Amino acid sequence: MKYAYYPGCSLTESAREFDVSTRLVMERLGCELVEIPDWTCCGASAAEPVSKLMNYALPARNLAIVEQEMADEGITEVLAPCSACYLNLLKVNREVIGDRRLHGRVNEVLAASGLHYRGEVRVRHLLDVLKNEVGAKIVEQTITDGLRGMKIAPYYGCQILRPYPVFDEPGRPVSMEPFIEAMGGEVHHWDMANRCCGASLMMGHPEVAIRSVADILSDAAGADAIVTVCPLCQMNLEAYQAKARKAGGRGVPVLYLTQLMGLAMGLSEQDVQLAANLTMTPAVRRGIAARAWAGPAPAEDEEPAGLNG
Amino acid sequence: MNGAVRETWSPAPEADQMVLKELRETVGACMQCGTCTASCPNWHAMDITPRAMWRMIQFGMLDEILASKTFWMCSACYMCTLRCPRGLKLTSAMAALKRLAGIEGSRGARRNLAFYAAFMDDVEVHGRVQETSMMQRYFLKARDPMLPLSYVPLGLRMLGKGKVHMPGRGRGGVLRPLFAKAREMEGLS
Ligand code: SF4
Ligand code: SF4
Numbered sequence: 001m002k003y004a005y006y007p008g009c010s011l012t013e014s015a016r017e018f019d020v021s022t023r024l025v026m027e028r029l030g031c032e033l034v035e036i037p038d039w040t041c042c043g044a045s046a047a048e049p050v051s052k053l054m055n056y057a058l059p060a061r062n063l064a065i066v067e068q069e070m071a072d073e074g075i076t077e078v079l080a081p082c083s084a085c086y087l088n089l090l091k092v093n094r095e096v097i098g099d100r101r102l103h104g105r106v107n108e109v110l111a112a113s114g115l116h117y118r119g120e121v122r123v124r125h126l127l128d129v130l131k132n133e134v135g136a137k138i139v140e141q142t143i144t145d146g147l148r149g150m151k152i153a154p155y156y157g158c159q160i161l162r163p164y165p166v167f168d169e170p171g172r173p174v175s176m177e178p179f180i181e182a183m184g185g186e187v188h189h190w191d192m193a194n195r196c197c198g199a200s201l202m203m204g205h206p207e208v209a210i211r212s213v214a215d216i217l218s219d220a221a222g223a224d225a226i227v228t229v230c231p232l233c234q235m236n237l238e239a240y241q242a243k244a245r246k247a248g249g250r251g252v253p254v255l256y257l258t259q260l261m262g263l264a265m266g267l268s269e270q271d272v273q274l275a276a277n278l279t280m281t282p283a284v285r286r287g288i289a290a291r292a293w294a295g296p297a298p299a300e301d302e303e304p305a306g307l308n309g
Numbered sequence: 310m311n312g313a314v315r316e317t318w319s320p321a322p323e324a325d326q327m328v329l330k331e332l333r334e335t336v337g338a339c340m341q342c343g344t345c346t347a348s349c350p351n352w353h354a355m356d357i358t359p360r361a362m363w364r365m366i367q368f369g370m371l372d373e374i375l376a377s378k379t380f381w382m383c384s385a386c387y388m389c390t391l392r393c394p395r396g397l398k399l400t401s402a403m404a405a406l407k408r409l410a411g412i413e414g415s416r417g418a419r420r421n422l423a424f425y426a427a428f429m430d431d432v433e434v435h436g437r438v439q440e441t442s443m444m445q446r447y448f449l450k451a452r453d454p455m456l457p458l459s460y461v462p463l464g465l466r467m468l469g470k471g472k473v474h475m476p477g478r479g480r481g482g483v484l485r486p487l488f489a490k491a492r493e494m495e496g497l498s
Contacts, residue, residue, distance in 0.1 A: 010438075013438065013439070013440045013472075013474055014440055014473075014474075016472075038483065040432070040436040040437060040483060040484055041432040041484075043429070044428065044438075045385045046424065046429055048401070048404035048407075049404050049407035049411070049422065049425045050408070050411070050422070050426060050429045051429070051492075052331075052404075052408070053495055054429070054487070055404075058432070058484075058487075061484075061487065108490065108494065109487050110487070111490075112486035112487050112489065112490035113484075113487055158386040158387055158388070159385070159386075162391045163387045163391050163398075163400070165391075170391055195350060196350050196386030198384055199384040199386065200425075201351065201382065201384040203447070204381065204420075204421055205381070205382065207354075208353075208354040208382060212351075275470070276470050276471060276472060278466060278470060278472075
């Protein structure tokens with residue numbers, strides 16, 4: 001299967017390890033990812049508070065490029081690994097297409113750069129493709145270094161299944177569980193799997209977002225690691241663990257699902273850029289190498305108390 | 310209206326009425342059941358509950374609405390939108406309230422919009438967000454001398470992990486025509 005790949009800005013900046021591991025793992029699983037030529041930012045959750053029209057036009061531009069330039073190669077589906085990118089792209093199909101007035105206005109904006117979107121590109125999240133196109137059985141066949149009962153807490157966050165629950169149950173998501181089990185890991189069942197990490201509230205009102213992060217981290221107690229499929233969740237859960245500990249949370253290593261899959265498939269730590277994760281201290285990495293995880297992220301990685309961090 | 314927001318999105322006088330009309334349409338069918346409030350992870354930081362906010366919109370209590378910090382505390386998690394028995398697009402309503410506050414230049418709007426505005430400016434200039442230049446824009450717009458300092462520890466850790474990159478050109482100004490057109494159409498020129 002061939003997909004138009006939309007990495008999104010984070011995966012070309014601070015979340016490169018998610019990009020690298022996604023490409024490697026998907027290639028092993030027989031999915032061909034063709035990066036959308038000249039793709040641009042989807043607006044994340046910053047566009048809507050500034051301009052309603054740009055909130056739709058920014059993602060629509062990328063879909064229009066796929067529709068106009070990639071259909072010849074037989075590519076009609078977009079794969080987005082980032083939850084915010086995924087929702088923004090999906091919103092165009094759900095909210096713009098079918099609303100004649102809004103569709104016309106969005107195309108009027110796109111026309112300013114010679115583009116037009118009819119609505120014929122399907123939007124898929126990485127996890128949707130893993131679940132419904134690849135399947136855990138295929139993943140199981142690629143596993144060489146099983147996780148030996150490592151306890152993994154799957155974290156889904158918000159925008160991946162809300163407000164559009166396309167491929168899983170938003171109240172109690174389970175789509176990552178078969179993959180964790182296929183890798184030989186054990187699922188940590190918890191209540192916070194779909195709780196919001198605070199998202200961009202971490203920038204303007206960190207004291208509010210930290211409270212959510214602390215709740216999530218304390219509910220992960222007993223797990224060897226949390227896995228995510230969103231760069232913003234990853235950043236919020238990883239970068240503020242020292243602050244969260246003061247608010248009652250605990251330190252837990254946080255990885256991308258694709259990094260863990262890559263490791264279980266026998267890729268090296270360098271291949272999946274494990275060292276790039278903020279919670280990957282030498283002790284945690286030794287634990288992973290031995291497939292028996294060390295405890296929580298040790299204090300050596302703690303940032304000095306900042307005002308905001 | 311404040312300077313930082315005007316740089317990019319400076320509204321025509323009718324823009325606020327358009328947003329208010331849209332808001333009333335969005336929450337008009339609210340039956341005040343309170344499910345949205347009960348679902349919100351950030352309710353503890355809000356001064357007016359989401360449920361009460363929709364009532365105030367129905368009544369057009371603009372001054373009270375703009376004085377509230379409720380909508381600034383929305384992290385766009387879509388839990389309320391998912392659960393509302395009336396199927397109302399409540400997360401969009403929270404975003405529309407942020408836009409309205411920006412247009413009206415209400416107290417705290419510049420500071421609260423600083424991050425979103427910095428993000429969008431960076432997208433307009435580079436086509437893709439360049440995190441380092443976006444943060445610089447954010448610090449400038451927030452006009453808070455302590456803010457950059459508070460990011461030093463995290464910045465250093467990210468630097469150590471190779472997560473900080475020199476701002477590149479991204480895709481350059483490829484999105485400028487789109488931004489210009491949208492501003493013209495939204496009466497924000
Ligand atoms: S979308 Fe906003 S208002 Fe709704 S539940 Fe989430 S944070 Fe609360
Ligand atoms: S959940 Fe929906 S109907 Fe109930 S109070 Fe909130 S907006 Fe109104």
